Amino acid sequence: MSRIYKALAPVALSLAIAACGGHDASQSAAPASPKAAPGAVKVDAATAGTISGRVVVEGTLPENPVIKTSSDPACGSDELRSETYVVDHGGLKNVFVYIKDGLGNKYVFETPTEPVKIDQKGCHYTPHVVGVRTTQPLEIINSDNTLHNVHGMPKANPEFNKGQMIAGVKNDFTFNAPEVLIPLKCDVHAWMNAYVGVVDHPYFAVTGDGGKFELRGVPPGSYSVEAVHEKLGRVSLPVTLGNKDSKELTFSFKAQ
Protein backbone atom coordinates (compact mmCIF):
# COMPACT_ATOMS: atom_id res chain seq x y z
CA MET A 1 0.00 0.00 0.00
CA SER A 2 2.84 2.38 0.76
CA ARG A 3 3.80 2.13 -2.90
CA ILE A 4 0.37 3.40 -3.81
CA TYR A 5 0.80 6.36 -1.49
CA LYS A 6 4.17 7.14 -3.01
CA ALA A 7 2.76 6.93 -6.50
CA LEU A 8 -0.10 9.28 -5.64
CA ALA A 9 1.99 11.82 -3.74
CA PRO A 10 2.99 13.92 -6.79
CA VAL A 11 -0.61 14.01 -7.94
CA ALA A 12 -1.82 15.09 -4.52
CA LEU A 13 0.85 17.78 -4.45
CA SER A 14 -0.15 19.14 -7.83
CA LEU A 15 -3.77 19.02 -6.72
CA ALA A 16 -2.94 21.07 -3.66
CA ILE A 17 -1.07 23.60 -5.80
CA ALA A 18 -3.98 23.75 -8.20
CA ALA A 19 -6.45 24.22 -5.35
CA CYS A 20 -4.43 27.06 -3.91
CA GLY A 21 -3.29 28.83 -7.03
CA GLY A 22 -5.58 27.86 -9.85
CA HIS A 23 -8.60 29.92 -8.91
CA ASP A 24 -9.67 33.54 -9.10
CA ALA A 25 -6.30 34.60 -10.41
CA SER A 26 -7.86 37.53 -12.21
CA GLN A 27 -9.19 38.95 -8.97
CA SER A 28 -5.90 39.01 -7.18
CA ALA A 29 -4.30 41.27 -9.72
CA ALA A 30 -2.97 44.44 -8.11
CA PRO A 31 -3.89 47.69 -9.89
CA ALA A 32 -1.19 48.52 -12.38
CA SER A 33 -0.68 51.74 -14.29
CA PRO A 34 -0.97 51.45 -18.02
CA LYS A 35 2.29 51.89 -19.85
CA ALA A 36 3.36 55.54 -19.95
CA ALA A 37 6.71 57.22 -20.59
CA PRO A 38 8.30 59.25 -17.74
CA GLY A 39 7.47 62.52 -19.49
CA ALA A 40 3.94 61.49 -20.41
CA VAL A 41 1.25 64.15 -20.06
CA LYS A 42 -2.50 64.34 -19.80
CA VAL A 43 -4.41 64.93 -23.01
CA ASP A 44 -5.05 68.62 -23.66
CA ALA A 45 -8.82 68.95 -23.87
CA ALA A 46 -8.43 72.19 -25.83
CA THR A 47 -6.91 70.39 -28.81
CA ALA A 48 -8.69 67.04 -28.56
CA GLY A 49 -11.09 65.92 -31.27
CA THR A 50 -13.63 63.23 -32.01
CA ILE A 51 -13.68 60.08 -34.08
CA SER A 52 -17.16 58.84 -34.84
CA GLY A 53 -18.88 56.69 -37.39
CA ARG A 54 -20.77 53.47 -37.82
CA VAL A 55 -20.35 49.81 -38.53
CA VAL A 56 -22.22 48.24 -41.44
CA VAL A 57 -22.44 44.80 -42.97
CA GLU A 58 -22.22 43.76 -46.61
CA GLY A 59 -24.38 40.81 -47.49
CA THR A 60 -27.02 38.95 -45.56
CA LEU A 61 -26.28 37.87 -42.05
CA PRO A 62 -27.50 34.50 -40.80
CA GLU A 63 -30.46 34.50 -38.48
CA ASN A 64 -29.61 34.34 -34.81
CA PRO A 65 -30.37 30.85 -33.53
CA VAL A 66 -33.28 30.31 -31.17
CA ILE A 67 -32.18 29.31 -27.68
CA LYS A 68 -34.31 26.91 -25.67
CA THR A 69 -34.02 27.59 -21.98
CA SER A 70 -36.08 24.63 -20.82
CA SER A 71 -33.07 23.04 -19.12
CA ASP A 72 -33.60 25.54 -16.29
CA PRO A 73 -37.17 26.65 -15.50
CA ALA A 74 -35.79 29.53 -13.43
CA CYS A 75 -34.63 31.19 -16.64
CA GLY A 76 -38.20 32.26 -17.31
CA SER A 77 -38.76 32.64 -21.01
CA ASP A 78 -38.98 29.40 -22.98
CA GLU A 79 -37.04 30.84 -25.87
CA LEU A 80 -34.38 33.47 -26.35
CA ARG A 81 -32.53 34.70 -29.36
CA SER A 82 -28.77 34.82 -29.50
CA GLU A 83 -27.40 38.37 -29.84
CA THR A 84 -24.56 37.58 -32.19
CA TYR A 85 -25.96 39.64 -35.04
CA VAL A 86 -28.07 42.67 -34.12
CA VAL A 87 -28.73 44.96 -37.07
CA ASP A 88 -30.43 48.30 -36.55
CA HIS A 89 -31.18 50.62 -39.50
CA GLY A 90 -28.47 48.94 -41.52
CA GLY A 91 -25.87 49.27 -38.77
CA LEU A 92 -24.39 46.45 -36.70
CA LYS A 93 -24.71 46.71 -32.92
CA ASN A 94 -22.44 45.11 -30.31
CA VAL A 95 -19.20 45.83 -32.15
CA PHE A 96 -16.26 46.94 -30.02
CA VAL A 97 -14.43 49.92 -31.59
CA TYR A 98 -11.17 51.23 -30.15
CA ILE A 99 -7.91 52.95 -30.99
CA LYS A 100 -5.54 50.09 -31.58
CA ASP A 101 -2.33 51.97 -32.43
CA GLY A 102 -1.01 55.51 -32.46
CA LEU A 103 -1.33 56.68 -28.89
CA GLY A 104 2.10 55.34 -27.96
CA ASN A 105 3.07 56.09 -24.38
CA LYS A 106 2.94 59.89 -24.57
CA TYR A 107 -0.19 60.23 -22.47
CA VAL A 108 -1.29 59.30 -18.99
CA PHE A 109 -4.90 58.38 -18.32
CA GLU A 110 -6.63 58.05 -14.99
CA THR A 111 -8.24 54.68 -14.52
CA PRO A 112 -11.85 54.86 -13.30
CA THR A 113 -12.53 53.07 -10.04
CA GLU A 114 -16.26 52.78 -10.77
CA PRO A 115 -16.92 49.24 -12.02
CA VAL A 116 -18.33 48.40 -15.40
CA LYS A 117 -21.36 46.18 -14.81
CA ILE A 118 -22.78 43.12 -16.51
CA ASP A 119 -26.05 41.72 -15.19
CA GLN A 120 -27.31 38.15 -15.55
CA LYS A 121 -31.08 38.32 -15.82
CA GLY A 122 -33.32 35.73 -17.43
CA CYS A 123 -30.18 33.66 -18.08
CA HIS A 124 -28.95 36.36 -20.38
CA TYR A 125 -26.02 38.78 -20.11
CA THR A 126 -26.86 42.50 -20.26
CA PRO A 127 -25.11 44.17 -21.99
CA HIS A 128 -23.73 41.66 -24.46
CA VAL A 129 -20.48 43.55 -25.13
CA VAL A 130 -18.70 45.95 -22.77
CA GLY A 131 -15.42 47.82 -22.69
CA VAL A 132 -13.29 48.12 -19.58
CA ARG A 133 -9.96 49.71 -18.77
CA THR A 134 -7.02 47.71 -17.51
CA THR A 135 -7.24 47.39 -13.70
CA GLN A 136 -10.77 48.83 -13.70
CA PRO A 137 -13.22 46.47 -11.96
CA LEU A 138 -15.73 44.52 -14.01
CA GLU A 139 -18.68 43.70 -11.78
CA ILE A 140 -20.81 40.72 -12.75
CA ILE A 141 -24.12 40.36 -10.96
CA ASN A 142 -26.47 37.39 -10.67
CA SER A 143 -30.05 38.70 -10.70
CA ASP A 144 -31.49 35.26 -11.44
CA ASN A 145 -33.02 32.90 -8.96
CA THR A 146 -30.68 30.17 -10.16
CA LEU A 147 -26.98 29.31 -10.31
CA HIS A 148 -24.57 30.78 -12.78
CA ASN A 149 -20.86 30.35 -13.24
CA VAL A 150 -18.89 33.24 -14.67
CA HIS A 151 -16.23 31.71 -16.87
CA GLY A 152 -13.82 34.16 -18.46
CA MET A 153 -11.57 32.79 -21.19
CA PRO A 154 -8.87 35.39 -21.82
CA LYS A 155 -5.56 34.59 -23.45
CA ALA A 156 -3.39 37.48 -22.26
CA ASN A 157 -4.97 37.54 -18.78
CA PRO A 158 -5.55 34.66 -16.34
CA GLU A 159 -8.59 32.48 -16.95
CA PHE A 160 -11.24 32.43 -14.22
CA ASN A 161 -14.37 30.52 -13.31
CA LYS A 162 -16.51 31.72 -10.41
CA GLY A 163 -19.74 30.15 -9.19
CA GLN A 164 -22.66 32.38 -8.24
CA MET A 165 -25.04 30.24 -6.25
CA ILE A 166 -27.91 32.63 -5.52
CA ALA A 167 -29.53 35.83 -6.73
CA GLY A 168 -27.79 39.00 -5.61
CA VAL A 169 -24.25 37.63 -5.70
CA LYS A 170 -21.73 40.03 -7.25
CA ASN A 171 -18.12 39.41 -8.19
CA ASP A 172 -15.48 41.87 -9.35
CA PHE A 173 -12.89 40.90 -11.92
CA THR A 174 -9.94 42.94 -13.15
CA PHE A 175 -7.61 42.54 -16.10
CA ASN A 176 -4.02 43.73 -16.14
CA ALA A 177 -3.29 43.29 -19.84
CA PRO A 178 -5.13 44.86 -22.76
CA GLU A 179 -7.09 42.21 -24.65
CA VAL A 180 -9.84 42.52 -27.25
CA LEU A 181 -12.16 40.59 -26.98
CA ILE A 182 -12.38 38.31 -23.94
CA PRO A 183 -15.24 35.80 -24.12
CA LEU A 184 -17.35 35.22 -21.02
CA LYS A 185 -19.64 32.25 -20.74
CA CYS A 186 -21.84 30.39 -18.32
CA ASP A 187 -21.25 26.64 -18.53
CA VAL A 188 -24.46 25.98 -16.63
CA HIS A 189 -26.48 27.68 -19.37
CA ALA A 190 -24.42 27.00 -22.47
CA TRP A 191 -26.14 29.70 -24.53
CA MET A 192 -25.05 32.56 -22.26
CA ASN A 193 -22.12 34.50 -23.61
CA ALA A 194 -20.77 38.03 -23.46
CA TYR A 195 -17.59 39.78 -24.55
CA VAL A 196 -15.27 42.21 -22.83
CA GLY A 197 -12.83 44.53 -24.58
CA VAL A 198 -9.93 45.51 -22.30
CA VAL A 199 -7.82 48.54 -23.26
CA ASP A 200 -5.35 50.77 -21.45
CA HIS A 201 -6.84 54.08 -22.61
CA PRO A 202 -10.30 55.68 -22.69
CA TYR A 203 -10.83 55.63 -26.47
CA PHE A 204 -13.25 52.77 -27.01
CA ALA A 205 -16.96 52.30 -27.60
CA VAL A 206 -19.53 49.61 -28.32
CA THR A 207 -21.78 50.29 -31.30
CA GLY A 208 -25.36 51.05 -30.40
CA ASP A 209 -28.43 52.05 -32.39
CA GLY A 210 -27.75 52.26 -36.10
CA GLY A 211 -24.33 50.71 -35.52
CA LYS A 212 -23.00 54.12 -34.42
CA PHE A 213 -20.05 54.85 -32.18
CA GLU A 214 -18.15 57.90 -30.95
CA LEU A 215 -14.68 58.31 -29.42
CA ARG A 216 -14.35 61.71 -27.76
CA GLY A 217 -11.40 63.67 -26.42
CA VAL A 218 -8.85 62.08 -28.76
CA PRO A 219 -5.56 64.01 -29.00
CA PRO A 220 -4.34 65.07 -32.46
CA GLY A 221 -2.37 62.38 -34.25
CA SER A 222 -2.49 59.45 -36.64
CA TYR A 223 -4.20 56.30 -35.43
CA SER A 224 -5.30 52.86 -36.41
CA VAL A 225 -8.87 52.30 -35.27
CA GLU A 226 -10.16 48.76 -35.08
CA ALA A 227 -13.68 47.38 -35.00
CA VAL A 228 -14.04 43.88 -33.54
CA HIS A 229 -17.08 41.64 -33.79
CA GLU A 230 -17.39 38.33 -31.94
CA LYS A 231 -18.00 36.34 -35.12
CA LEU A 232 -17.20 38.55 -38.10
CA GLY A 233 -13.66 39.33 -36.96
CA ARG A 234 -11.69 42.56 -37.15
CA VAL A 235 -11.53 45.55 -39.50
CA SER A 236 -8.96 48.33 -39.06
CA LEU A 237 -9.00 51.81 -40.59
CA PRO A 238 -6.36 54.58 -40.43
CA VAL A 239 -7.33 58.09 -39.40
CA THR A 240 -5.43 61.34 -38.84
CA LEU A 241 -6.87 63.87 -36.45
CA GLY A 242 -5.83 67.55 -36.35
CA ASN A 243 -6.44 70.07 -33.57
CA LYS A 244 -10.11 70.01 -32.49
CA ASP A 245 -10.77 67.85 -35.50
CA SER A 246 -13.68 65.49 -36.09
CA LYS A 247 -13.45 62.49 -38.39
CA GLU A 248 -16.01 59.94 -39.43
CA LEU A 249 -15.20 56.32 -40.19
CA THR A 250 -17.35 53.60 -41.68
CA PHE A 251 -16.34 50.03 -40.91
CA SER A 252 -17.71 47.42 -43.24
CA PHE A 253 -17.87 43.73 -42.33
CA LYS A 254 -18.61 41.04 -44.85
CA ALA A 255 -21.31 38.58 -43.90
CA GLN A 256 -19.72 35.11 -43.76
Add this chain to the structure above:
Amino acid sequence: MHDRASHLAPRISRWHHRYATLVAACTILLIAAGGMVTSTGSGLSVPDWPTTYGWNMFTFPVSKWVGGIRYEHSHRLIASTVGFLTIILAVWTWRVEPRAWVRKLGFAALGAVVLQGLLGGITVLLFLPPAVSIGHAGLAQIFFCLTITMALVTSPVWKNAVQPVDDPMLRRVAALTTALVYTQIIVGATMRHNAAGLAIPDFPLAFGHVIPPVWNAKVAVNFAHRVGALLVTLSILATSSHVLYHHPQRRELVRPALLLLALVFAQITLGAFVVWSGKNPLINTAHVVNGAAVLATSLVLTLRSFRARFERSVQPIVQAQPRPSSPASSPLPPHGVRP
Protein backbone atom coordinates in the same frame (compact mmCIF):
# COMPACT_ATOMS: atom_id res chain seq x y z
CA MET B 1 -15.38 -26.39 9.13
CA HIS B 2 -13.40 -27.34 6.09
CA ASP B 3 -16.50 -28.93 4.53
CA ARG B 4 -18.49 -25.80 5.14
CA ALA B 5 -15.75 -23.68 3.56
CA SER B 6 -15.62 -25.97 0.56
CA HIS B 7 -19.37 -25.74 0.23
CA LEU B 8 -19.40 -21.94 0.44
CA ALA B 9 -16.43 -21.33 -1.83
CA PRO B 10 -18.13 -21.78 -5.22
CA ARG B 11 -21.06 -19.59 -4.20
CA ILE B 12 -18.83 -16.83 -2.91
CA SER B 13 -16.71 -17.08 -6.00
CA ARG B 14 -19.79 -16.79 -8.19
CA TRP B 15 -21.00 -13.71 -6.34
CA HIS B 16 -17.55 -12.21 -6.49
CA HIS B 17 -17.58 -12.62 -10.27
CA ARG B 18 -21.07 -11.11 -10.49
CA TYR B 19 -19.94 -8.18 -8.40
CA ALA B 20 -16.89 -7.61 -10.62
CA THR B 21 -19.24 -7.63 -13.61
CA LEU B 22 -21.46 -5.07 -11.87
CA VAL B 23 -18.45 -2.78 -11.34
CA ALA B 24 -17.57 -3.07 -15.05
CA ALA B 25 -21.19 -2.26 -15.98
CA CYS B 26 -21.19 0.78 -13.69
CA THR B 27 -17.93 1.89 -15.29
CA ILE B 28 -19.48 1.97 -18.76
CA LEU B 29 -22.27 4.07 -17.24
CA LEU B 30 -19.61 6.36 -15.82
CA ILE B 31 -17.94 6.67 -19.23
CA ALA B 32 -21.35 7.57 -20.70
CA ALA B 33 -21.83 10.26 -18.04
CA GLY B 34 -18.35 11.63 -18.77
CA GLY B 35 -19.14 11.62 -22.46
CA MET B 36 -22.24 13.72 -21.83
CA VAL B 37 -20.17 16.22 -19.81
CA THR B 38 -17.77 16.89 -22.67
CA SER B 39 -20.41 16.59 -25.40
CA THR B 40 -22.57 19.26 -23.76
CA GLY B 41 -19.60 21.46 -22.83
CA SER B 42 -20.53 21.22 -19.15
CA GLY B 43 -17.08 20.41 -17.77
CA LEU B 44 -16.77 23.75 -15.96
CA SER B 45 -20.40 24.22 -14.98
CA VAL B 46 -19.35 23.35 -11.43
CA PRO B 47 -16.34 25.61 -10.88
CA ASP B 48 -15.10 24.06 -7.64
CA TRP B 49 -13.85 20.59 -6.68
CA PRO B 50 -14.23 18.42 -4.63
CA THR B 51 -17.08 20.63 -3.40
CA THR B 52 -20.02 21.66 -5.58
CA TYR B 53 -20.75 25.38 -5.35
CA GLY B 54 -19.32 25.15 -1.84
CA TRP B 55 -21.57 22.23 -0.84
CA ASN B 56 -20.51 18.76 0.08
CA MET B 57 -20.91 16.85 -3.16
CA PHE B 58 -23.37 14.39 -1.63
CA THR B 59 -25.65 17.01 -0.08
CA PHE B 60 -25.90 19.37 -3.05
CA PRO B 61 -29.66 19.93 -3.48
CA VAL B 62 -31.29 18.19 -6.44
CA SER B 63 -33.25 21.38 -7.15
CA LYS B 64 -29.93 22.99 -8.12
CA TRP B 65 -29.16 20.40 -10.77
CA VAL B 66 -29.91 22.66 -13.72
CA GLY B 67 -28.39 23.12 -17.15
CA GLY B 68 -24.85 21.80 -17.41
CA ILE B 69 -24.67 21.10 -13.66
CA ARG B 70 -26.87 18.02 -14.03
CA TYR B 71 -24.27 16.43 -16.32
CA GLU B 72 -21.16 17.42 -14.38
CA HIS B 73 -22.58 16.76 -10.95
CA SER B 74 -24.12 13.39 -11.85
CA HIS B 75 -20.77 12.43 -13.40
CA ARG B 76 -19.08 13.20 -10.09
CA LEU B 77 -21.66 11.20 -8.12
CA ILE B 78 -21.46 8.19 -10.43
CA ALA B 79 -17.66 8.40 -10.25
CA SER B 80 -17.80 8.43 -6.45
CA THR B 81 -20.11 5.41 -6.52
CA VAL B 82 -17.79 3.53 -8.86
CA GLY B 83 -14.86 4.46 -6.61
CA PHE B 84 -16.70 3.07 -3.60
CA LEU B 85 -17.64 -0.11 -5.49
CA THR B 86 -14.00 -0.50 -6.52
CA ILE B 87 -12.82 -0.29 -2.91
CA ILE B 88 -15.17 -3.18 -2.07
CA LEU B 89 -14.01 -5.10 -5.15
CA ALA B 90 -10.35 -4.72 -4.20
CA VAL B 91 -10.90 -5.77 -0.58
CA TRP B 92 -13.22 -8.64 -1.50
CA THR B 93 -10.76 -9.88 -4.12
CA TRP B 94 -7.94 -9.67 -1.61
CA ARG B 95 -9.92 -11.85 0.79
CA VAL B 96 -11.28 -14.55 -1.50
CA GLU B 97 -9.03 -14.70 -4.53
CA PRO B 98 -6.24 -17.30 -4.47
CA ARG B 99 -4.34 -15.90 -7.47
CA ALA B 100 -1.90 -13.20 -6.40
CA TRP B 101 -1.97 -11.43 -9.75
CA VAL B 102 -5.78 -11.09 -9.59
CA ARG B 103 -5.53 -9.69 -6.09
CA LYS B 104 -3.01 -7.14 -7.36
CA LEU B 105 -5.30 -6.37 -10.27
CA GLY B 106 -8.01 -5.39 -7.79
CA PHE B 107 -5.73 -2.87 -6.13
CA ALA B 108 -4.46 -1.65 -9.49
CA ALA B 109 -8.08 -0.87 -10.36
CA LEU B 110 -8.48 0.94 -7.05
CA GLY B 111 -5.31 2.98 -7.69
CA ALA B 112 -6.52 3.80 -11.19
CA VAL B 113 -9.92 5.02 -10.02
CA VAL B 114 -8.35 7.18 -7.29
CA LEU B 115 -5.94 8.71 -9.80
CA GLN B 116 -8.81 9.16 -12.21
CA GLY B 117 -10.80 11.10 -9.62
CA LEU B 118 -7.81 13.35 -8.94
CA LEU B 119 -7.29 13.99 -12.65
CA GLY B 120 -10.97 14.88 -12.96
CA GLY B 121 -10.63 17.40 -10.15
CA ILE B 122 -7.37 18.84 -11.45
CA THR B 123 -8.76 19.36 -14.94
CA VAL B 124 -11.68 21.35 -13.48
CA LEU B 125 -9.42 23.48 -11.28
CA LEU B 126 -7.07 24.17 -14.19
CA PHE B 127 -9.92 24.99 -16.64
CA LEU B 128 -9.75 21.78 -18.68
CA PRO B 129 -6.22 21.84 -20.11
CA PRO B 130 -6.26 19.37 -23.03
CA ALA B 131 -3.31 17.32 -21.71
CA VAL B 132 -5.03 16.63 -18.37
CA SER B 133 -8.43 16.05 -19.96
CA ILE B 134 -6.93 13.62 -22.48
CA GLY B 135 -5.16 11.86 -19.61
CA HIS B 136 -8.50 11.64 -17.79
CA ALA B 137 -10.11 10.12 -20.90
CA GLY B 138 -7.23 7.67 -21.44
CA LEU B 139 -7.13 6.53 -17.82
CA ALA B 140 -10.90 6.01 -17.88
CA GLN B 141 -10.41 3.38 -20.57
CA ILE B 142 -7.56 1.74 -18.67
CA PHE B 143 -9.70 1.54 -15.55
CA PHE B 144 -12.55 0.12 -17.62
CA CYS B 145 -10.16 -2.50 -19.04
CA LEU B 146 -9.10 -3.42 -15.50
CA THR B 147 -12.71 -3.96 -14.41
CA ILE B 148 -13.43 -5.98 -17.56
CA THR B 149 -10.37 -8.11 -16.86
CA MET B 150 -11.48 -8.63 -13.26
CA ALA B 151 -14.92 -9.71 -14.41
CA LEU B 152 -13.45 -12.05 -17.02
CA VAL B 153 -10.79 -13.80 -14.98
CA THR B 154 -13.11 -14.36 -12.01
CA SER B 155 -15.72 -16.06 -14.22
CA PRO B 156 -16.28 -19.83 -13.90
CA VAL B 157 -15.73 -20.21 -17.65
CA TRP B 158 -12.27 -18.70 -17.34
CA LYS B 159 -11.32 -20.60 -14.21
CA ASN B 160 -12.59 -23.95 -15.43
CA ALA B 161 -11.33 -23.65 -18.98
CA VAL B 162 -10.34 -26.98 -20.50
CA GLN B 163 -7.84 -27.11 -23.36
CA PRO B 164 -7.81 -23.40 -24.12
CA VAL B 165 -6.74 -22.33 -27.59
CA ASP B 166 -2.99 -21.94 -27.94
CA ASP B 167 -2.56 -19.99 -31.18
CA PRO B 168 0.43 -17.61 -31.32
CA MET B 169 -0.86 -15.88 -34.45
CA LEU B 170 -4.22 -15.20 -32.82
CA ARG B 171 -2.46 -13.82 -29.76
CA ARG B 172 -0.43 -11.42 -31.90
CA VAL B 173 -3.27 -10.16 -34.08
CA ALA B 174 -5.71 -9.85 -31.17
CA ALA B 175 -3.21 -7.95 -29.01
CA LEU B 176 -2.36 -5.67 -31.91
CA THR B 177 -6.06 -4.94 -32.44
CA THR B 178 -6.56 -4.05 -28.78
CA ALA B 179 -3.51 -1.76 -28.85
CA LEU B 180 -4.79 -0.09 -32.02
CA VAL B 181 -8.26 0.43 -30.57
CA TYR B 182 -6.80 2.03 -27.45
CA THR B 183 -4.54 4.28 -29.53
CA GLN B 184 -7.52 5.25 -31.65
CA ILE B 185 -9.47 6.19 -28.50
CA ILE B 186 -6.59 8.40 -27.36
CA VAL B 187 -6.49 10.11 -30.78
CA GLY B 188 -10.26 10.59 -30.50
CA ALA B 189 -9.87 12.10 -27.03
CA THR B 190 -7.15 14.42 -28.36
CA MET B 191 -9.52 15.55 -31.10
CA ARG B 192 -12.37 15.95 -28.65
CA HIS B 193 -10.47 17.97 -26.08
CA ASN B 194 -8.97 20.26 -28.69
CA ALA B 195 -12.37 21.07 -30.21
CA ALA B 196 -11.33 19.48 -33.49
CA GLY B 197 -14.33 17.19 -33.96
CA LEU B 198 -15.66 19.24 -36.86
CA ALA B 199 -12.33 20.53 -38.13
CA ILE B 200 -13.14 18.49 -41.22
CA PRO B 201 -16.81 19.32 -41.71
CA ASP B 202 -17.76 16.58 -44.18
CA PHE B 203 -17.71 12.79 -44.21
CA PRO B 204 -16.63 10.45 -45.75
CA LEU B 205 -14.65 12.98 -47.81
CA ALA B 206 -12.53 15.75 -46.30
CA PHE B 207 -13.42 19.19 -47.70
CA GLY B 208 -14.68 17.29 -50.76
CA HIS B 209 -11.35 15.48 -51.24
CA VAL B 210 -9.91 12.14 -50.18
CA ILE B 211 -6.94 13.95 -48.60
CA PRO B 212 -7.65 17.31 -46.95
CA PRO B 213 -6.48 20.19 -49.17
CA VAL B 214 -5.86 22.41 -46.11
CA TRP B 215 -3.90 21.45 -43.04
CA ASN B 216 -3.55 22.68 -39.49
CA ALA B 217 -3.24 20.91 -36.13
CA LYS B 218 -6.99 20.37 -35.78
CA VAL B 219 -7.42 19.05 -39.30
CA ALA B 220 -4.42 16.76 -38.75
CA VAL B 221 -5.79 15.18 -35.57
CA ASN B 222 -9.24 14.84 -37.12
CA PHE B 223 -7.81 13.15 -40.19
CA ALA B 224 -5.60 10.93 -38.00
CA HIS B 225 -8.74 9.73 -36.23
CA ARG B 226 -10.30 8.83 -39.60
CA VAL B 227 -7.18 6.99 -40.75
CA GLY B 228 -7.09 5.29 -37.35
CA ALA B 229 -10.67 4.12 -37.86
CA LEU B 230 -9.62 2.49 -41.11
CA LEU B 231 -6.65 0.74 -39.48
CA VAL B 232 -8.76 -0.46 -36.56
CA THR B 233 -11.42 -1.80 -38.92
CA LEU B 234 -8.83 -3.70 -40.96
CA SER B 235 -7.27 -5.08 -37.80
CA ILE B 236 -10.64 -6.21 -36.45
CA LEU B 237 -11.46 -7.81 -39.80
CA ALA B 238 -8.15 -9.69 -39.67
CA THR B 239 -8.69 -10.85 -36.08
CA SER B 240 -12.29 -11.89 -36.58
CA SER B 241 -11.51 -13.67 -39.86
CA HIS B 242 -8.70 -15.56 -38.16
CA VAL B 243 -11.03 -16.71 -35.39
CA LEU B 244 -13.87 -17.66 -37.73
CA TYR B 245 -11.55 -19.55 -40.09
CA HIS B 246 -9.24 -21.31 -37.64
CA HIS B 247 -11.42 -21.68 -34.53
CA PRO B 248 -15.05 -21.85 -35.68
CA GLN B 249 -15.95 -24.33 -32.92
CA ARG B 250 -14.63 -22.17 -30.08
CA ARG B 251 -17.64 -20.22 -28.88
CA GLU B 252 -15.58 -18.24 -26.38
CA LEU B 253 -13.65 -16.76 -29.33
CA VAL B 254 -16.32 -16.69 -32.04
CA ARG B 255 -18.77 -14.70 -29.95
CA PRO B 256 -16.46 -11.74 -29.19
CA ALA B 257 -15.15 -11.88 -32.76
CA LEU B 258 -18.66 -11.48 -34.18
CA LEU B 259 -19.52 -8.85 -31.58
CA LEU B 260 -16.39 -6.91 -32.54
CA LEU B 261 -17.50 -6.83 -36.18
CA ALA B 262 -20.93 -5.54 -35.20
CA LEU B 263 -19.51 -2.94 -32.81
CA VAL B 264 -16.96 -1.56 -35.25
CA PHE B 265 -19.67 -1.23 -37.89
CA ALA B 266 -21.83 0.64 -35.36
CA GLN B 267 -18.84 2.77 -34.38
CA ILE B 268 -18.13 3.93 -37.93
CA THR B 269 -21.84 4.67 -38.43
CA LEU B 270 -21.95 6.68 -35.21
CA GLY B 271 -18.76 8.53 -36.18
CA ALA B 272 -20.37 9.54 -39.47
CA PHE B 273 -23.47 10.76 -37.67
CA VAL B 274 -21.35 12.75 -35.22
CA VAL B 275 -20.14 14.80 -38.20
CA TRP B 276 -23.47 14.93 -40.04
CA SER B 277 -25.35 15.99 -36.91
CA GLY B 278 -22.85 18.72 -36.04
CA LYS B 279 -21.78 16.86 -32.88
CA ASN B 280 -25.17 16.08 -31.40
CA PRO B 281 -24.36 15.34 -27.72
CA LEU B 282 -26.29 12.06 -27.58
CA ILE B 283 -24.71 10.71 -30.77
CA ASN B 284 -21.32 11.94 -29.63
CA THR B 285 -21.70 10.14 -26.31
CA ALA B 286 -22.94 6.96 -28.00
CA HIS B 287 -19.76 7.07 -30.11
CA VAL B 288 -17.62 7.33 -26.95
CA VAL B 289 -19.47 4.50 -25.18
CA ASN B 290 -19.44 2.25 -28.23
CA GLY B 291 -15.71 2.91 -28.58
CA ALA B 292 -15.22 1.68 -25.03
CA ALA B 293 -17.31 -1.40 -25.89
CA VAL B 294 -15.06 -2.09 -28.90
CA LEU B 295 -12.02 -1.87 -26.65
CA ALA B 296 -13.56 -4.13 -24.00
CA THR B 297 -14.60 -6.77 -26.54
CA SER B 298 -11.20 -6.75 -28.18
CA LEU B 299 -9.60 -7.07 -24.77
CA VAL B 300 -11.78 -10.07 -23.88
CA LEU B 301 -10.85 -11.77 -27.14
CA THR B 302 -7.19 -11.01 -26.53
CA LEU B 303 -7.24 -12.34 -22.97
CA ARG B 304 -9.01 -15.50 -24.07
CA SER B 305 -6.40 -15.98 -26.78
CA PHE B 306 -3.80 -15.83 -24.01
CA ARG B 307 -5.78 -18.16 -21.73
CA ALA B 308 -3.39 -21.07 -22.30
CA ARG B 309 -0.59 -18.95 -20.86
CA PHE B 310 -2.43 -18.60 -17.56
CA GLU B 311 -2.80 -21.30 -14.92
CA ARG B 312 -5.18 -24.08 -15.91
CA SER B 313 -7.68 -24.00 -13.07
CA VAL B 314 -8.28 -22.14 -9.87
CA GLN B 315 -9.87 -23.24 -6.67
CA PRO B 316 -11.51 -20.35 -4.86
CA ILE B 317 -10.95 -19.84 -1.18
CA VAL B 318 -13.41 -18.50 1.32
CA GLN B 319 -11.22 -16.11 3.28
CA ALA B 320 -7.74 -14.76 3.32
CA GLN B 321 -5.13 -17.35 4.12
CA PRO B 322 -1.47 -17.03 4.98
CA ARG B 323 0.70 -16.90 1.90
CA PRO B 324 2.38 -20.29 1.36
CA SER B 325 6.07 -20.23 1.90
CA SER B 326 6.69 -22.32 -1.18
CA PRO B 327 4.54 -23.55 -4.04
CA ALA B 328 5.19 -27.14 -3.07
CA SER B 329 3.61 -26.69 0.34
CA SER B 330 0.58 -24.86 -0.98
CA PRO B 331 -2.81 -26.54 -1.07
CA LEU B 332 -3.69 -24.16 -3.91
CA PRO B 333 -2.68 -24.39 -7.53
CA PRO B 334 0.18 -22.16 -8.71
CA HIS B 335 -0.77 -18.48 -9.08
CA GLY B 336 -0.02 -16.01 -11.77
CA VAL B 337 1.03 -16.20 -15.33
CA ARG B 338 2.87 -19.28 -16.29
CA PRO B 339 6.44 -18.57 -17.23
